[in-house]
Every structure is written in structure tokens, then in C-alpha cells.
Amino acid sequence: DAKTTQPTSMDCAEGRAANLPCNHSTISGNEYVYWYRQIHSQGPQYIIHGLKNNETNEMASLIITEDRKSSTLILPHATLRDTAVYYCIVRVAWYGGATNKLIFGTGTLLAVQP
């Protein structure tokens, strides 16, 4: 699986949009971009994933560049509860019974400030 590069930490003001970047310059054509977050002392929480089109759900938006070498996770209106470590992971999604591992990097610690 391709590796990702994320900033170690970021700050964001409460109520503002949080934009978390991720570089995955060696991503393969069949690899998806996944985002998870981990609030302190909890298990990771799935946020969103995508292949090449931009995606949006109730939690966030995922913007993937046309060359797929980078992406941005957008939390439109950050709250204090969004303070967490955010992990960007690229992985092949297999259909038909094969296992697929998530390999976590160091992630970005997002601190939402009041």
C-alpha cells in the first residue's frame, strides 16, 4: 500500500472550517483514500473515503486532486469535539473475500481552539 504524508499538528478556530491535507504521491490506480480519526483514549472512527471523485457525508468532505496525489479532508464547522488525531490511509479495496489491512501512520493532531 502507498504511504501518506500528513502535517504533525494543526490548529483551527471553533466554528471555522478545518482543512487537513494529505499527500499520497505514490498512490496506485486501485487504491482508495480513507480518513479516520481518533479522539483521545478511544477507538478510531471512520469518517469518509473516496477513489477519485470528491465525496461528502454528514461528517466531512473529501477533496481528491485530479492526479490523485493528494487530498484534503474538510470539516466545515469545527467544534471542540472535533479535536482528535486524523489519519489519512490509502488502501486497495478488495471485493470478494480477501482481507484488506489498514496501516496507520502518525496522523495529524487537530486542535480546535475556542
Add this chain to the structure above:
Amino acid sequence: GAVVSQHPSRVICKSGTSVKIECRSLDFQATTMFWYRQFPKQSLMLMATSNEGSKATYEQGVEKDKFLINHASLTLSTLTVTSAHPEDSSFYICSAQPSGFQETQYFGPGTRLLVL
């Protein structure tokens, strides 16, 4: 939907004893479950992949005889830390992948193990 539970949430044991941690998918079936370990201020490290009805696949450097994994049903996987030592103290997290839907894994809340 997509809830994964772990039991216990926290356990303290004496050195040399064995500890069993359960991971359950509450509202879906999971052919595959994963076990991770996380030390303080570090990222999650994948320990093993657990497949229902077959032997687990361990990552390099993880002792299979020390970390016993059983995945006896589509909703339950267990991790047993045998002869635990203080260096096994860690945060153990499982995840479950819904059967037939390979894209997403859902994580449990984690189990904090302290070996005295």
C-alpha cells in the same frame, strides 16, 4: 449501525497471568476482524488479521503463541494475551469488516491493559 464493542474496557492483571479480550460486532456480521495495539503517544500498530473459522494471520514480529486469536463466529473474535508481562501493557483495539462489504472497517472502543 456498524457498532463494535470490546470487553473489558479496562483490565489490570498480575504478571504471568493470561487475559482475554472480546471483540463483538453488534449489528452486522464480520468475516474478518483485526487486532491493533497502541502504546502511549504512538499510532496504532496492526497485530493480526482474524478470519472466521480459520487461523489468524499475524504481522511480522508479533508472537502468535503469546497473542492467541480465536474467531469462532461471525460476530465474535477474542484476543488472549498469555503470560502477560508489564511490557504488554497497552491499548488494544479491534476492528471489524462487514461481510460482503469490503470497503470499510469499524473500530471498537479499545481495551486498556495494565500488567503489574
